[in-house]
Amino acid sequence: MNARHDLTANARRPVPDAFLAALAARFAERCSRAQAVREQHGRDESPFEALPPEAVVFCETTADVADAVKLAAQHGVPLIPYGVGSSLEGHLLAVQGGISLDLGRMNQVVRVNAEDLTATVQPGVTRKQLNEAIKHLGLFFPIDPGADASLGGMAATRASGTNAVRYGTMRENVLALEVVTAAGEVIRTGTRARKSSAGYDLTRLFVGSEGTLGVITEVTLKLYPLPEAISAAICHFPSVAAAVDTTIAIIQMGVPIARVELLDANAVRAVNKHDKLGLRETPMLLMEFHGSDAGVAEQATTVQGIAHEHGGEEFEWARTPEERTRLWTARHRAYFAGMAANPGCRTVTTDACVPISRLAEAIGESVREADASGLPYYIVGHVGDGNYHVAYLIDPKSPAQADTAERLNDQLVQRALRLEGTCTGEHGVGLHKQGFLVDETGEATVAMMRTVKRAMDPQNILNPGKIFAL
DSSP states (O other): OOSOOOGGGOOOOOOOHHHHHHHHHHHGGGEEOOHHHHHHTTOOSSSSOOOOOSEEEEOOSHHHHHHHHHHHHHHTOOEEEESSSOOSSSTTOOTTOOEEEEOTTOOOEEEEEGGGTEEEEOTTOBHHHHHHHHGGGTEEOOOOOSSOOBHHHHHHTTOOOTTHHHHOOHHHHEEEEEEEOTTSOEEEEEOSSSOOOSSSOHHHHHTTSTTSSOEEEEEEEEOEEOOSEEEEEEEEOSSHHHHHHHHHHHHHTTOOOSEEEEEOHHHHHHHHHHHOOOOOSSOEEEEEEEEOHHHHHHHHHHHHHHHHHTTOOOOEEEOSHHHHHHHHHHHHTHHHHHHHHSTTOEEEEOOEEOOGGGHHHHHHHHHHHHHHHOOOEEEEEEGGGTEEEEEEEEOTTOHHHHHHHHHHHHHHHHHHHHTTOBSOSSSOOTTTTHHHHHHHHOHHHHHHHHHHHHHHOTTOOBSTTSSSOO
16 A cells, blocks of 8 residues: 555544634733744645645743634634644645644743653643753753654654663653643643553553544653763774664663664665764764763673674764763764755655664665665664664656555565554654554554544544544
8 A cells, every 4th residue: 555645535624613703712912823833834745735724823821822722613613733734744744725723832841750750741842942040950861863853743743762771652652641632621641650550551552653543732740860981983884784683683682772773875875964973874873871880881882792693893982971972962863964965855754654674675675676776865863672664755746656665665564564564653644644653553453542532532533634534
């Protein structure tokens, strides 16, 4: 099944003038119908063209969200929650019209309970903002998807990132939520306790629901002590296969590495040019070790031995915070570096994840197909947990290139599914992967998801047309 979603399956619903008048009366200047504002809120980093909402409402409190949802429910108007616009799968497009609910002004750290290693934040707080607010306590929040995404958006898409191999994803790190339902009711799920057996796990249901079941207005998160020692290193390899085999061996030996990121030669070349790094332009692993001084030294010694066995060359260490930041900043900018290296291009980014033992097979076949296609591409990946991305760079004016990228994406995902993996390790389904969701889970499972959606949002007003069609 092709990944590309048929946007014609969604019809834009009428937005009554009475609804727009009620919004303007309730929110005044915080309700905008300006074309530029609407277009900004109708696009993300996906390959789809912008589909703007009819209006944008800027919320500042949970009461604002509840009132906006009640008005939308009263008039049957679609509503799309908006964080910072960094999603990659078309989550923010107003495919059925309606309004965008911008939660960026809900950006307060509500409370930090350092003794319990928890923090409660509003949805517009970004991960960098939270870490800046808690670093003086010797704490940090580890989930790092690269972009400075909002924590509400990260919860909604079940985000992951470079630290997931050690600290898990948003699924493991969200303890409790405040959510506005499709009826405009404010509910709470979970507590600050680290475990519970009380009823259905609604927190996990909302985490990853992509704004289709409720609007997240508060998130309670796990925090972690800042490691006593942190070291980062890069190691170059003769091939992508050698780097991947090294990663597999590291994980199978149980080394508690904090981050292990793959960049192929194309990605290294792009970040070199973009960030002026001067790295050797061969496949590379960028690694980070957390723990005590002795523990970090032991991890590094073990990993160096494994890398040497697979043809890895001498480690280059980044021991100071400034050196580490420079390397990780370059890694996080790989997406934009790839685009800068091919001016005017659009990026079609894959997001497969496979069991770690099948990673070499999955990436190897993807590389051969990408090389044969003639499209420029690069590979990056959170390979410590089997998650990798091939970014195909296409001319947006070339339907042939778009079709080639979608064909490669289809082949890559179908391979991941054959290897008992998933179509999306962290980006979510959105618009782009709806066909793959059926392939991965089966029609009966998606039908059950539809049943949940209809029960919780009977009018289908919350981010309609995403994950699956009703």
